[in-house]
Amino acid sequence: MRISFFARVSLGVMLLLLLVIGSLAGALQQAAQQALERHAQEQLNIGARVFERLLALRSQQLQDEVRILSSDFGFRDAVASADVPTLRSALRNHGDRAEASEVLLLDLHGQIKASTSAAFAEGQPFAYAQALLTQLQNPQHLLVVPVDGVPHLLAAATVRAPLPVAVLIMGFEIDRALADELRQLTHLEVTLLVQTDNSKPRWLSTLLNAPAQQLELLRQLDSDSRHWQPLALAGEHYLSLAVPLSEAADYQISAFLHRPLNAVSAALLGLRERLLSIAGLAFGASLLLALLLARTVARPLERLARSAQRIGQGDYQAPIERLRVPELAALGAALGQMQHGIAERERQLAHNALHEPHSGLPNRTLLEERINSAIAAERPLGVLLIGVANFSEWLSARSGDAEQQLAQALAQQLLELRRPGLSVARLLDDRFAVLLEEASAAELITLADQCQQRLSQLRDWQGEALGLQVHIGVASYPQDAHSSEALLHCALAALHEAQMHHEPVQVYEQAKDAARQRQIILVRDLRQAAERGELQLHYQPKLNLRDGQIRQAEALLRWQHAELGWVSPGEFIPLAERTGSIAALTRWVIEAAVAQIAQWHAQGLVMQVSVNVSAADLAAFDVCQVVEQALSRHQLAAQQLVLEITESAVMQDQQHALAVLQALRELGVGLSVDDFGTGYSSLAQLRQLPVQELKIDQTFIRQLGPEGDDAVIVRSTIEMSHRLGLKVVAEGIESALVLELLRDWGCDVAQGYYISRPVPASALQAWLASDAAQVLQG
Structure with missing residues (x-):
């Protein structure tokens, strides 16, 4: 029996609709399955990042706390004096404030000097010395160790006085509370597993904890895997992800995040049923419409549809079939032009997206x-x-x-x-x-x-x-x-x-790259350091050896970077000189020092403060104008300010330096030659400059004794300076013996750690009123 055109078109349209709707339903089902799996994996990835962020935040809190405690002057003094009861008290107080599980103090050989935890006995070696060294070198590295089978997060800092004398450690127990917090944040189940060589695995989990389930959970977990792990427990299916926390030769600590899949599977089943219903309705409606259109345009349109489908799939080579019906023929011609245009544009776009236009090379x-x-x-x-x-x-x-x-x-x-x-x-x-x-x-x-x-x-x-x-x-x-x-x-x-x-x-070379990145950050942020309030002046008092009074101090610039912490002047001052930022820093220091002198004067404290000026400052801007404006603004006598110019700056361009120093001297500002003895100048050369003071460099003072080359240099410098009418200041004094030698040799002023370290202005006032200062002043 011959099948009619209408029947063939209807049957073909019906089969085509079944194929399309079936393919669509299958594709949607597969896409939904994949989307749900990707969603579960994404949730696990997000949960892993949240967990790592929680640990990183807690580590940063501990790091900040140990940095604060290790920088505390009283604590460092207690460490230096080995005052164990005071150390225990300080460790316990700071540990309670930081909610730490334990706080330890180690000597430089890794022995525990003081501890707040029975798990770390005093006098015993610290078991995780190698991991601690890595954490000290990279504070961003998380140090997680097992303590009695429980993972603990540790943070450490070096205690300096000023050289390293001890290591301070603060720990936080990764416990059930942290796991519950992560579960509330991510809606994921959490398992923490600690495996050591000499004991059974220890773990805690937010999953069901029946004994049989515990064994089954441990059997299925694989801490060495870095991929998704399926997990079946008590009729519930999960997708798990291992997050390694710490690993060493004798222990391994891992966290596992679990995403329940049963609810997802139920949702997928409901979606499948709805897709089948929608597909059935769509098939019925489409079939009716196809039967209506098949009489006249079904077959030509089907051919055009197949051509359009090929174009949509990226096939631009197959020609468009010519049709007899004029209207459909015009549609086919337009489709052919569109095919050619799309092919050309995609070729050009693909090439331009991956190639550079001028050279034709890949981008x-x-x-x-x-x-x-x-x-x-x-x-x-x-x-x-x-x-x-x-x-x-x-x-x-x-x-x-x-x-x-x-x-x-x-x-x-x-x-x-x-x-x-x-x-x-x-x-x-x-x-x-x-x-x-x-x-x-x-x-x-x-x-x-x-x-x-x-x-x-x-x-x-x-x-x-x-x-x-x-x-x-x-x-x-x-x-x-x-x-x-x-x-x-x-x-x-x-x-x-x-x-x-x-x-x-x-x-x-990695080391050069890291150093370069740090220099880039410092150079970038140094320009805004003053505006951000990161610059400070610390003041180191000077002792008059003739009358025993303290009426002078040196202003020393300090920079506390918002991210890098305290930055050494020996690091950022050379950068400032090379990048042209030194002039702005010197202006800020002069203004801040003059303002502080005026504030002290208003409070009844008369101090003469010296400020360092470099060779770049003498050449970069008008120092005289800056000093004169600052003194006028604060209505301060010029005699209370002393400018210290390095010996190299004076000798670099003597004519220019002489002109600038003469102008400063006419203002009434005191002038001092800093770091004398490190350059190639002589007292005969310096006598031509209008300076009133000479400062012997600390390299000659630190190891000074009654005999030796340094003693000869220092004594002769003091005698010749006095003959030239110059006052002599010695810096770098770190012992009573050196102080007495300088007093006996006729030195005028002494400065150094033995007298006082550089301290903030408020601390200097308190120190001047303290017993230590009174003893120095006799």
Whole structure:
């Protein structure tokens, strides 16, 4: 029996609808299943990050507490004096305030000197010395150790006085309360597992805790796995993720996060039923509509639909069938034009998305894809990041399409290297990259040298040398990084190092990169340090050895960075001098010192304060104007301010220094030569300067004794200075013996840790009124 056209169209449409709706329902079912699984995995990932963040926050709290306690002057004094009862009291008080489980004090050999916990007996060695060393070197590293089978989070800091004398440790027990808190935050079940060599595994879990379930839970957990783990317990199914907390030769501590799946499966079953219902309704309605349309346009439209489907799937090569019905023929022609236009645009978009327009080379996106592909296959590779330092200057002297010509010329030179596994890309206008797989370190350096030679000796289209300044940074996987982003960062750090030291090729070194990143942060934040209130002045008192009175102090700049903490002046002052920030710092110091002198004067305390001025300050701005305005603003006598100029600054440009110092002297400001003896000047040279005071450098004072070269230098300097009418100040005094020697030799003023360390202004006032200051003043 011959089937009619209408029947064939209807049957075909019916089968097509069944196929489409079935495929759609299956795809939706599969997509829903995958989405739910991804959702569970995402929840576990989020839970893992939340857990790590909770530990990191708690670690930071402990770190802040140990840093505060280790910096406390009284505590350090108790450590230095080995006052164990005082130490125990301080440890217990600070531990209670921080809600710590234990607080320990170790000596530099790892012996426990004081402890608030019976688990850490005094006089015993600290069992986790190696892990503690890692935590001290990297405060961001979490130190988690087992204590009686229970995981404890520890934070440590070095106690200095000023050299390291002890290590302070504060611990926090990772207990059921933390697990319950994480469960409330993430709606995930939590299991903490501690495995040691000499005892049975210890654990706690928010899951059901019947004995049989405990054994089954321990049997299924795999702390060595870094992937998703299915878990079945008491009829409930879970998806689990292991979060390693700490691992050593004799213990392993892990956390497991569990996402219940039964509720998800029930929701998926309900979704399947709703999809089937919707699919049935859609099939019935579509069938009715198909029967209505099949008489006239079913078959032509079906062919056009198949063509459109091919286009939607990315097939732009199959031609569109010609139709006899004029209206449908026009529709087919329009569909063919659309197919051609989409194909051309996608080709152009795909190329532009992965290539740089001027050179035609792959861009950063394609380069990163190739790097990630090699890393995923664990193929060793190296990256050469090439920078042309004078690229912009070269282009500014030319016009037209010079950039495109230069980019193509550079690309051609790199492509002519023709090595297996070599790829070339352009990342920025003046920056190219060469990727070489399966290359040794020696091969990478050889290739970098070849690239540098080729590009540096490149000639233009008239045969003249371009004179390009080319530097190359080299980094490799897996030695330096394990991701494309990190690998490119390492290569960029090596490139910056090469540019800074004018080296043609530089291989990445992690230590230099870390130091460079710290310097970048300090240089960046130093400009706003005063505005953020991070700068402070500490004052070190000076003892007049002739009458035993303390009427002078030196103002010393201190910087407490918001993230890095206290930054040594020996670190940020040279950076300020190199980056031109020293002038702003000196202005701030002069203003702050004058304001403090005026405040003391109003309170009845008359002090003469000295401020350090560098060679850069003498040349960078008008010191006289800054000092005069500050004194006038606070209505302060000029005699109460002394400017200390280093010996090297005075001798660097004597004529300019003489003019500036003469102007300052005319204002009435006191002048002192600092660090005398470290340069190449002599007293005969300094007598030409209008200074009233000479400060002997502490290198001659610290180890001073009755005999020896230092004694000869110091005594002769004091005698000759007095003959020239100069007052003599000795700094760096750290013992009573040195103080008495200087007093006997006729030194005028003494300064050093034996008298007092530099302290804030309020602390200096309190110290002046203390018994220690009264004893010094007789």
